[in-house]
Amino acid sequence: MNAEDFRRIALSLPEAEEKSHFGKADFRVRNRIFATLPASGRGVLKLTPDEQSMLAEAEPAIFAPVKGGWGRQGWTEIALDAADEATLRSGLTTAWRNVAPAALKKR
Secondary structure, eight states: OOOHHHHHHHHSSSSEEEEEETTEEEETTTTTEEEEEEEEEEEEEEEHHHHHHHHHOTTTTTTTEEHHHHHHTTTEEGGGGGGOOOHHHHHHHHHHHSSHHHHHHHH
16 A cells, blocks of 8 residues: 555545645544644554554554654554555544544444
């Protein structure tokens, strides 16, 4: 996978839009960030700490906590070149669900 795949999948989620956060691409639903593309070859997902722990333990070559305080809050790096489409789609969908309003998730 690569940044264009990340962008395509993120924008396929309901009401997702691309904006910018400190000069880096981010993806939002109703103005709440669920993912970012901070650097070539990696993305960042808004997961819960429990989701992050589960994924990082199961797939350490793909998922890792962001360093520092953001990582302790669940922000998780995904190595795009190590992920397949199903893994990337699952991670982005989980991140989207973590910030999307309940009424939107029900649709």
